[in-house]
Structure formats: C-alpha cells, structure tokens
Amino acid sequence: MRGTLNDQSLIYLQIARMLEDDILRGVYREEEQVPSTNELARGYNINPATAAKGINLLVADGILYKRRGIGMFVSKGAGDTVKQKRKASFYDGYVKPLVKEGTSLALTGEEITAMIQQAIGEENET
Amino acid sequence: MNAGILKAEGLCKSYKDKEVLHNLDLTIEPGKIYGLIGRNGAGKTTLLGILTAQNTKNSGSVTYNGQPVWENQRALNDICFSRELQATLFSGPNNLKVKHYLKSAAIYYPNWDMDYALRLLDEFKLETKKKISQLSKGQMSMVTILIALASRAPITILDEPAAGLDVVMRERFYQLLLEDFAQTNRTFIVSTHIIEEAASVFERVIILDEGRILENTDTEELIGQFRYVSGRDDVVDQVCNGLQVLSTHQMGRHKTVAVRGDMAKLEAAREADVDIAPMNLQNVFVSLCGHGDAQ
Numbered sequence: 222m223r224g225t226l227n228d229q230s231l232i233y234l235q236i237a238r239m240l241e242d243d244i245l246r247g248v249y250r251e252e253e254q255v256p257s258t259n260e261l262a263r264g265y266n267i268n269p270a271t272a273a274k275g276i277n278l279l280v281a282d283g284i285l286y287k288r289r290g291i292g293m294f295v296s297k298g299a300g301d302t303v304k305q306k307r308k309a310s311f312y313d314g315y316v317k318p319l320v321k322e323g324t325s326l327a328l329t330g331e332e333i334t335a336m337i338q339q340a341i342g343e344e345n346e347t
Numbered sequence: 348m349n350a351g352i353l354k355a356e357g358l359c360k361s362y363k364d365k366e367v368l369h370n371l372d373l374t375i376e377p378g379k380i381y382g383l384i385g386r387n388g389a390g391k392t393t394l395l396g397i398l399t400a401q402n403t404k405n406s407g408s409v410t411y412n413g414q415p416v417w418e419n420q421r422a423l424n425d426i427c428f429s430r431e432l433q434a435t436l437f438s439g440p441n442n443l444k445v446k447h448y449l450k451s452a453a454i455y456y457p458n459w460d461m462d463y464a465l466r467l468l469d470e471f472k473l474e475t476k477k478k479i480s481q482l483s484k485g486q487m488s489m490v491t492i493l494i495a496l497a498s499r500a501p502i503t504i505l506d507e508p509a510a511g512l513d514v515v516m517r518e519r520f521y522q523l524l525l526e527d528f529a530q531t532n533r534t535f536i537v538s539t540h541i542i543e544e545a546a547s548v549f550e551r552v553i554i555l556d557e558g559r560i561l562e563n564t565d566t567e568e569l570i571g572q573f574r575y576v577s578g579r580d581d582v583v584d585q586v587c588n589g590l591q592v593l594s595t596h597q598m599g600r601h602k603t604v605a606v607r608g609d610m611a612k613l614e615a616a617r618e619a620d621v622d623i624a625p626m627n628l629q630n631v632f633v634s635l636c637g638h639g640d641a642q
Binding site: 230231232233259262263265266267268269270271274321325 | 379380518521522525526528529547548549550566567570571620625
C-alpha cells in the first residue's frame with residue numbers, strides 16, 4: 222500500500238481509493254490478503270473505525286470480501302469491478318469538467334475533440 | 348475491560364454568578380476515541396472535571412452505567428482523568444517529583460500497568476527524580492500522557508495532551524494512542540487546540556462552544572456536511588439558496604461562503620459555475636465557533 226493522505230477528501234474515501242489503485246496496479250492480486258483495519262490505522266495514523274469504513278465500502282462494492290477470522294481478501298474479478306466502477310464516474314468526474322473548462326475558455330467542440338484525439342495518439346505511442 | 352456508558356444530563360455549572368455550562372447533555376459510548384474541541388474558555392476542562400467527579404456541578408447528573416459517579420468508587424475505578432500538570436501548587440512551586448505522581452497513580456488506578464509506565468518513561472526520557480516545577484511544558488505533557496495510557500482505565504480522559512509537545516512528539520503520541528486503542532478498545536476523550544493533525548484519530552468529535560455542545564458527531568460525517576463555495580457573488584448566492592451559510596468573505600465581486608447542507612444539495616451545486624471545495628475539521632470548527640472573530 223502506497224500513497225499518502227491529503228485533506229482534499231474524506232479519509233475513508235481516500236483509503237478505499239488507495240486500495241483500489243493498488244488492486245489495479247497489481248500490488249494486491251485476486252484472492253490475496255489486504256492490510257487489516259488495524260494495520261491501515263497504524264500505517265496512516267488514523268482511527269480504526271475510519272479505516273474499517275473505507276474497507277466496508279469496497280466490501281459493499283464486491284471488491285473485497287471477508288474470510289472469517291483471517292482477514293480481508295481481494296475478490297475474484299476485483300480489477301474489472303474497479304474499472305467498471307471508475308468508468309461509471311469517468312464522465313462526471315473527468316469529461317464534464319474538461320468540457321466545462323474548455324467552454325469557459327471559448328474553445329469549440331471541434332478544438333476540444335481534436336485535443337482529445339491528439340492526447341489519445343500520444344498515449345498510444347508511449 | 349469493558350467500559351460502560353458515561354452520561355451527563357442537564358448539566359449546569361456556575362462560577363460565582365457566571366454560568367459556564369448551560370443545561371448540557373452528553374453521552375460517551377464505549378470503545379471510541381472522542382475529540383473534544385472548543386475555544387479558550389468554552390468550558391472543556393470544567394466539563395471534563397465534572398464528568399469525572401473532580402469538580403462539582405450546580406444541577407444535572409453524571410452517571411456511569413446508570414450509577415452516579417460522584418463519590419462512587421466503583422465508577423471512578425474505571426475512569427482516569429489525567430489533568431494538565433502545573434508548575435505551581437498551592438501558590439508555591441510544585442515540588443512533587445515525577446516518581447510521586449507515578450506512585451499515587453499506581454495506588455489510585457486499579458488497572459495500572461507498571462511495565463507499560465516504565466517503557467513510556469524510558470521512551471520519553473523522563474527522570475523520576477525531577478520535580479514537576481523543573482520540567483518543561485512538553486515534559487509535563489509527557490507525564491500526563493504516561494499516566495493516562497498506563498492507567499489502562501476503561502475510560503481515559505486527556506486534557507490538552509499535545510500542549511507544549513513538538514510536532515514529532517505529537518505524532519508519536521497519537522501513534523501510541525492508536526496502538527493502545529487497537530489492543531484494548533478502551534474509550535478515550537482527548538481535548539486539543541491543535542485540531543487538524545488530530546482529526547484522523549478521532550472517531551467522533553465533540554464541539555463545545557460557550558458552555559453548550561454544538562456537535563457530538565462522527566468526525567467524517569460532520570466534515571462531509573460542509574463546503575466552501577466561491578465564484579461571482581450573484582451565482583454564489585443563487586447556489587447557496589436553501590443551504591445554511593455560516594460565513595461570508597467578499598473581495599470585489601468574488602464571494603466565498605462557508606455552507607452546511609445535505610450532500611444532494613451540495614452535489615447539485617456542482618452544476619453551476621462556482622468552485623466547490625471541501626473543508627477540513629479545523630475549517631468546520633472555525634465556521635461554527637468563530638463568531639466572526641477571525642477575519
């Protein structure tokens with residue numbers, strides 16, 4: 222688990238987000254154990270109840286599951302679930318603010334689309 | 348070691364003619380870390396003193412598991428209130444030594460853990476032969492922290508433990524607190540003025556303002572109810588219609604307001620041409636208790 226907390230959003234959401242990032246990066250693979258509530262609490266100096274709230278969010282989304290008496294594990298297909306979840310918020314979280322900012326700069330739809338095409342091209346080269 | 352419920356009902360307290368706590372209700376549930384924040388003179392230490400039967404009240408009740416705490420040895424065995432130490436005692440220097448405090452704590456607290464106390468003594472590099480009046484402010488805080496943690500009391504209360512500690516030591520203190528909490532799940536109440544670095548440690552936060560409890564709420568839930576909204580003044584006013592506006596700051600036509608409201612309304616405000624920024628606990632506290640003093 223990497224990353225640091227900032228004060229931009231609620232801590233339990235940041236904990237959930239960091240675990241998701243690590244699942245996408247392959248830090249935690251399917252059926253592997255993730256840090257316990259107490260480990261997270263110690264690692265980030267946060268209340269265990271807050272860490273538990275972050276983990277429970279991922280349990281509710283089917284990304285983590287609990288093995289009784291052992292700990293929390295990454296569900297089968299968790300990577301795809303995270304991707305689906307993030308795709309669902311991609312439009313609101315990235316596309317709309319992009320268009321809003323572009324419009325306030327008087328960029329036309331064609332110009333914005335051209336820039337997106339260009340960025341896609343550059344992304345594919347790397 | 349299961350803590351019970353500590354409950355204050357209808358608490359009133361006056362010093363001479365001045366009422367400092369006004370008909371105050373508070374419930375402390377077991378197994379949680381509470382943060383108590385309030386401005387200077389809000390009544391924090393008075394409240395903590397009354398909750399632990401170290402101070403008298405004018406009316407109302409304080410109970411632990413349904414039994415009054417006043418002169419109730421069984422309840423008080425479960426409660427540790429580690430007060431701030433003073434360099435003076437009875438208008439002379441506090442000549443008691445660190446070891447005297449440890450000795451009386453060992454007698455007073457039935458769950459006292461001497462091994463733990465010695466470990467902390469070593470870590471804090473405190474000399475037991477030193478007089479309290481010879482300690483720095485930070486070292487006095489370390490003594491109160493040591494006594495609080497080693498008391499192993501099911502309900503442990505620390506008043507301003509961070510006062511005088513350097514930033515490394517403050518971080519270490521919260522680490523120790525969380526480590527002990529993970530092991531014992533005892534109840535802690537911690538008062539502090541250094542709010543932001545403690546916010547992530549508190550499961551619940553109690554905000555005391557001018558002798559009244561403004562909030563006793565899950566910390567993240569509380570923070571989530573607040574936002575800053577800024578932009579052109581007329582657009583900001585339109586967006587904030589129906590939300591509780593706590594403070595306003597205007598520079599020319601640019602206006603920033605602190606608002607409180609339900610999530611749905613705040614999310615809807617994102618559609619408008621304004622910037623919406625989250626708050627941290629310190630911002631929330633200033634919005635609620637600033638009373639326009641801060642500019």
